[in-house]
Amino acid sequence: MNIPLLMPQLGNETTEAELxxxxxxxxxxxxxxxQILIVTTTKLSMxxxxxxxxxxxxxxxxxxxxxEIGATLAIIATE
Amino acid sequence: MPKEITVDPNIVRQRSxxxxxxxxxxxxxxxxxxxRARRGDAALTEVxxxxxxxxxxxxxxxxxxxxxxxxxxxxxxxxxxHLSIGQEGAAVGAALAxxxxxxxxxxxxxxxxFIAKGLSxxxxxxxxxxxxxxxxxxxxxxxxxxxxxxxGDGKVLAENFLLxxxxxxxxxxxxxxxxxxxxxxxxxxxxxxxxxNNAIVGASGGIATGAxxxxxxxxxxxxxxxxxxxxxxxxGPVWEAMNFASMAQFETLWGEKHGGLPVLFFFNNNFYAxxxxxxxxxxxxxxxxxxxxxxxxxxxxxxxxDGSNPLAVADAVARKRALLLEGKGPALLxxxxxxxxxxxxxxxxxYRSREEMQLWEPHDxxxxxxxxxxxxxxxxxxxxxxxxxxxxxxxxxxTAAAVNPEAAPIVDVRADxxxxxxxxxSHHEIxxxxxxxxxxxxxxxxxxxxxxxxKARFGLSETGEKLSSMRxxxxxxxxxxxxxxxxTQDPSxxxxxxxxxxxxxxxxVYRGLSExxxxxxxxxxxxxxxxxxxxxxxxxxxxxxxxVELMYGDFIGRAGDEIFNQMAKWHAMSAGALKVPxxxxxxxxxxxxxxxxxxxxxxxxxxxxxxxxxPATPYDAKGLxxxxxxxxxxxxxFESQRLYDTVEPFRTEGVPTEYYRIPIxxxxxxxxxxxxxxxxxxxxxxxxxxxxDELQANYGISAxxxxxxxxxxxxxxxxxxxxxxxxxxxxxxxxxxxxSFAMTLSSNITRFAYGDLKAAPRVLGSPNWIVPGAEMESxxxxxxxxxxxxxxxxxxxxKRVNRRGVRDWNDLDLARLAL
Numbered sequence: 001m002n003i004p005l006l007m008p009q010l011g012n013e014t015t016e017a018e019l020x021x022x023x024x025x026x027x028x029x030x031x032x033x034x035q036i037l038i039v040t041t042t043k044l045s046m047x048x049x050x051x052x053x054x055x056x057x058x059x060x061x062x063x064x065x066x067x068e069i070g071a072t073l074a075i076i077a078t079e
Numbered sequence: 080m081p082k083e084i085t086v087d088p089n090i091v092r093q094r095s096x097x098x099x100x101x102x103x104x105x106x107x108x109x110x111x112x113x114x115r116a117r118r119g120d121a122a123l124t125e126v127x128x129x130x131x132x133x134x135x136x137x138x139x140x141x142x143x144x145x146x147x148x149x150x151x152x153x154x155x156x157x158x159x160x161h162l163s164i165g166q167e168g169a170a171v172g173a174a175l176a177x178x179x180x181x182x183x184x185x186x187x188x189x190x191x192x193f194i195a196k197g198l199s200x201x202x203x204x205x206x207x208x209x210x211x212x213x214x215x216x217x218x219x220x221x222x223x224x225x226x227x228x229x230x231g232d233g234k235v236l237a238e239n240f241l242l243x244x245x246x247x248x249x250x251x252x253x254x255x256x257x258x259x260x261x262x263x264x265x266x267x268x269x270x271x272x273x274x275x276n277n278a279i280v281g282a283s284g285g286i287a288t289g290a291x292x293x294x295x296x297x298x299x300x301x302x303x304x305x306x307x308x309x310x311x312x313x314x315g316p317v318w319e320a321m322n323f324a325s326m327a328q329f330e331t332l333w334g335e336k337h338g339g340l341p342v343l344f345f346f347n348n349n350f351y352a353x354x355x356x357x358x359x360x361x362x363x364x365x366x367x368x369x370x371x372x373x374x375x376x377x378x379x380x381x382x383x384x385d386g387s388n389p390l391a392v393a394d395a396v397a398r399k400r401a402l403l404l405e406g407k408g409p410a411l412l413x414x415x416x417x418x419x420x421x422x423x424x425x426x427x428x429x430y431r432s433r434e435e436m437q438l439w440e441p442h443d444x445x446x447x448x449x450x451x452x453x454x455x456x457x458x459x460x461x462x463x464x465x466x467x468x469x470x471x472x473x474x475x476x477x478t479a480a481a482v483n484p485e486a487a488p489i490v491d492v493r494a495d496x497x498x499x500x501x502x503x504x505s506h507h508e509i510x511x512x513x514x515x516x517x518x519x520x521x522x523x524x525x526x527x528x529x530x531x532x533x534k535a536r537f538g539l540s541e542t543g544e545k546l547s548s549m550r551x552x553x554x555x556x557x558x559x560x561x562x563x564x565x566x567t568q569d570p571s572x573x574x575x576x577x578x579x580x581x582x583x584x585x586x587x588v589y590r591g592l593s594e595x596x597x598x599x600x601x602x603x604x605x606x607x608x609x610x611x612x613x614x615x616x617x618x619x620x621x622x623x624x625x626x627v628e629l630m631y632g633d634f635i636g637r638a639g640d641e642i643f644n645q646m647a648k649w650h651a652m653s654a655g656a657l658k659v660p661x662x663x664x665x666x667x668x669x670x671x672x673x674x675x676x677x678x679x680x681x682x683x684x685x686x687x688x689x690x691x692x693x694p695a696t697p698y699d700a701k702g703l704x705x706x707x708x709x710x711x712x713x714x715x716x717f718e719s720q721r722l723y724d725t726v727e728p729f730r731t732e733g734v735p736t737e738y739y740r741i742p743i744x745x746x747x748x749x750x751x752x753x754x755x756x757x758x759x760x761x762x763x764x765x766x767x768x769x770x771x772d773e774l775q776a777n778y779g780i781s782a783x784x785x786x787x788x789x790x791x792x793x794x795x796x797x798x799x800x801x802x803x804x805x806x807x808x809x810x811x812x813x814x815x816x817x818x819s820f821a822m823t824l825s826s827n828i829t830r831f832a833y834g835d836l837k838a839a840p841r842v843l844g845s846p847n848w849i850v851p852g853a854e855m856e857s858x859x860x861x862x863x864x865x866x867x868x869x870x871x872x873x874x875x876x877x878k879r880v881n882r883r884g885v886r887d888w889n890d891l892d893l894a895r896l897a898l
Contacts, residue, residue, distance in 0.1 A: 013724075016549050020526045040530060042548045042555055042724055043587035064533070066549045 107391035165419030168444025172392025258654025281311030284320035285613020310352020338406025386416025527591025536733025538726025557701030576628030612641035647688030702741030744792035752783035816844035
């Protein structure tokens with residue numbers, strides 16, 4: 001099953017954030033709650049956790065790009 | 080919030096008790112013979128002589144206040160005299176253990192501490208150094224007056240210099256140590272290690288702590304002493320200072336720079352806070368030293384010391400000094416010493432019994448010490464009488480000179496009416512900093528800097544669309560770039576405040592700096608606004624530069640004294656000798672209601688001695704913050720939270736990547752026009768810009784918009800030129816109207832440009848009630864519609880259509896209702 005990793009709401013007025021660093025590569029196993037991505041708004045940096053345990057199947061938004069709140073950033077494949 | 084310190088529930092939740100180190104009381108037990116062998120008879124005799132000088136000096140002031148004369152010299156001394164008669168043992172004892180490089184900061188009752196420290200420094204300094212200090216002060220002016228009117232050789236000349244410089248200052252004369260700008264309660268002379276005394280109870284606590292931080296970071300030798308009284312333990316800022324000085328991070332997080340602050344909190348405990356009795360009435364503590372246990376596990380190495388015995392005080396100060404030099408500070412001494420004289424010369428001692436005062440007479444430090452010297456045969460009745468006569472003669476000669484206008488000329492304000500005004504600011508800026516500071520990592524490694532590098536420098540796309548804050552440099556980024564340059568190129572600059580490190584300041588201005596800057600350059604402070612500002616002032620007075628942040632401008636109240644009386648005043652009160660390069664950043668909030676959304680720029684603009692800046696665009700923010708950080712004068716720098724994400728809308732070439740400064744005090748025309756001038760402060764610029772578009776499109780009115788950018792100083796020329804052209808002036812600001820800076824501008828411009836005005840200027844500010852929460856905020860801060868209403872009703876009534884804003888009220892009625 002494919003679980004999307006979405007850009008979370010990062011504050012009342014934030015509409016988009018930059019993907020600063022992917023902490024995992026495609027193909028890496030990830031655990032639910034594990035920090036896999038750092039995103040940065042104009043005000044703060046935040047670590048984003050994996051929503052499910054599985055394998056990082058696809059990175060949709062590459063490092064350095066800006067994505068809107070709610071955008072799909074990656075796909076995690078579960079068993 | 081450092082991640083390396085874990086809050087472990089397995090430890091936190093264990094059953095245990097908190098233990099306290101014992102606090103010694105009157106531990107001194109050195110036999111006098113031992114003191115005699117160690118210090119020598121001459122030094123012990125000097126201890127007595129120094130106490131006698133202080134006693135005679137203060138008795139002279141008391142005599143002037145009570146009788147208008149001293150030793151047959153008539154003089155009407157108009158200033159205050161807070162005497163410390165009876166407390167000389169504490170002052171001289173402490174000074175006995177201090178070196179010239181140790182710095183004391185005092186209270187309003189500090190003549191004795193000042194004289195004792197000066198005499199101690201004179202005794203220790205070599206003749207050439209002493210001569211250089213005296214000749215270097217006021218271009219030798221004070222020394223020439225002393226040589227001409229008092230004379231003396233070597234140390235005697237230096238003592239006359241000390242006493243005359245102090246008395247001339249107390250009499251507010253031009254050649255007093257502080258040019259007559261300090262007076263009795265604020266006299267000081269840094270070359271002898273005597274830093275500002277302070278008329279605000281306990282204010283030296285925070286300042287001395289900041290001075291100690293500067294000493295620690297600059298590697299200067301010696302310690303810093305915060306002198307205050309027992310009453311100051313009732314003052315919040317004193318507790319803030321003691322806590323700040325005890326922050327665990329100095330040991331846990333500061334790496335190579337670890338170690339406590341070399342500051343000694345020295346409480347001259349005379350048992351009375353003016354008329355309130357500290358033990359038994361106004362405090363909870365039974366011994367003042369007990370409060371050390373509240374501050375840190377070492378109980379601040381606190382002790383209660385017998386202030387009636389100068390040798391007990393010297394012993395305690397010497398031991399604390401050694402601890403501080405080992406990096407184990409801070410320390411606290413409770414030095415009990417009974418004030419024989421009143422709080423001031425109007426004190427009738429109604430709060431204490433005659434019996435109590437009689438009980439203390441035999442414990443007078445001078446009575447005790449001279450008895451001991453006589454008993455030991457160090458002095459005879461004859462030699463003691465000769466010493467006392469010599470002291471009286473010395474103080475009498477100094478007094479005769481100080482009341483003589485030829486020796487101590489008056490500060491001639493009539494000859495130069497703005498003389499005092501010229502001392503308010505240095506208007507000096509440092510060159511562009513270019514001394515690379517040690518960093519944890521190269522700036523290029525910071526994600527923030529890489530992120531900024533990808534952003535557009537101008538805020539509009541080629542098609543004229545506004546770019547998002549992720550894609551163009553914002554006001555927050557502009558501030559960051561100015562701070563980055565100064566922090567990486569000026570090692571004397573430190574930045575701190577609440578959550579300034581990992582969080583990057585409450586609104587992320589510093590985000591990314593913690594990756595680059597070590598703890599000793601950028602750190603989190605406790606929630607102690609008073610200590611944040613006071614330590615910044617102390618750090619600056621000792622030659623450093625400080626950048627401190629208050630999360631919200633609304634918290635200025637928590638640092639009121641520190642901003643209004645300390646940061647603003649020491650340049651002028653030192654007649655320009657001390658510089659106060661402090662930048663205080665304050666955000667102006669929004670949506671958080673009455674205690675988190677107030678524009679208090681008018682409040683600080685009202686206080687003489689502060690420069691006040693409030694930029695509204697990224698370009699202005701970067702250039703003005705660079706100027707503020709370069710200024711040798713104190714600056715309060717306001718930032719609107721609503722504007723942090725604003726991209727540059729005016730300067731088509733964008734915000735320069737390189738370093739630049741914008742002169743402080745120059746308003747800027749943001750839009751040219753011919754029918755009306757709108758002068759804005761802070762974010763009102765954007766409401767005015769939108770209103771101007773509509774005025775042009777719908778009403779055919781051409782508005783010129785000027786952004787004040789700076790409140791103090793303020794160059795009126797730009798506005799006066801504009802008004803000459805338009806004849807109409809609207810001022811818009813988000814401060815409550817009553818007493819606001821916009822009102823000051825309006826009043827002045829009315830006067831300066833009266834002949835050019837076609838109508839009375841109008842101020843549009845916020846109403847004189849609380850800032851409501853987010854839902855109602857648009858009814859409070861002036862909106863575009865409010866500006867349209869004001870312009871059409873006040874200046875172009877023929878064009879008035881339906882009222883659109885909410886300000887349909889009668890200002891005269893509101894005023895009667897206190898609104």
